[in-house]
Amino acid sequence: MNIIGLYIPGDSLLHRVPAGAKLLVLLVTVTAVIAIGNLWVALGSALVAALAYPLGGLAPRYVWRMFRPVLPFLVLIAVFQGIVGDWPTAARVCAQLTTAVLLAALVTLTTRVSEMLALFERLARPLRFAGVRPDRVALVLALTIRSIPMVEAALRASREAYAARGLRGRPHLIVVPVIVGLIRSAEATGEAMAARGLD
Known part of the structure; x- marks a missing residue:
């Protein structure tokens, strides 16, 4: 991974x-x-x-x-x-x-990240008796970790576009594109996971 x-x-x-x-x-x-x-x-x-x-x-x-x-x-x-x-x-x-x-x-x-996820997957193995799948725990952590730089990159791009247009005093013009972009990324990730049989 x-x-x-x-x-x-x-x-x-x-x-x-x-x-x-x-x-x-x-x-x-x-x-x-x-x-x-x-x-x-x-x-x-x-x-x-x-x-x-x-x-x-x-x-x-x-x-x-x-x-x-x-x-x-x-x-x-x-x-x-x-x-x-x-x-x-x-x-x-x-x-x-x-x-x-x-x-x-x-x-x-x-x-x-792969080493960290392997560790978390090993730590989650005892939870199998409660119906928890360790590989799914690792997947959730992987997606969470992946979202950190993705959010940072989206915010930086939105901030640069905001500055390039000479806009001031309207912070929602920075936040809204970031939220929309992240929602689209989440939808694309969900579709990719569904196509690979991950539910």
Whole structure:
């Protein structure tokens, strides 16, 4: 199964670590950072997460690329938490979320989608006794992962077309074409799956 995702090909140390081990480290690290609940631990873990990118042979720009989409949400969370609570707690929560985002992105960037799906399919095998088909679980995850770059590409194309036409102040002109395009892509995918006998 060859699915375009966020994976960056490479032969670094992190690329060679099995997907299961990386996901386990991700789970344990994020759980520990949240459970400890210390500001300095959270800030330190966020810094370590950012510094871990070179281990994956990834340039510093990838840290910003992964962090930028969640930055507006972190600002909103920080402001809200700072108003209703206190600013140290706001900083701790944002640092914890930053750690989780950067580490999850690092796993995604250094793990082949096919390897990740094979792992999920193995993990889903015990669910066969409940009538769940592991191959269908992998298919759903594959389609979900495939949709991430597809949505990003559609949004970027719509934004460029919007700017090229000199339009301003009408954001719905960006969103509507993206939604229509994604619906058409979903219909085409559904038809292709039906033609191959996948229901």
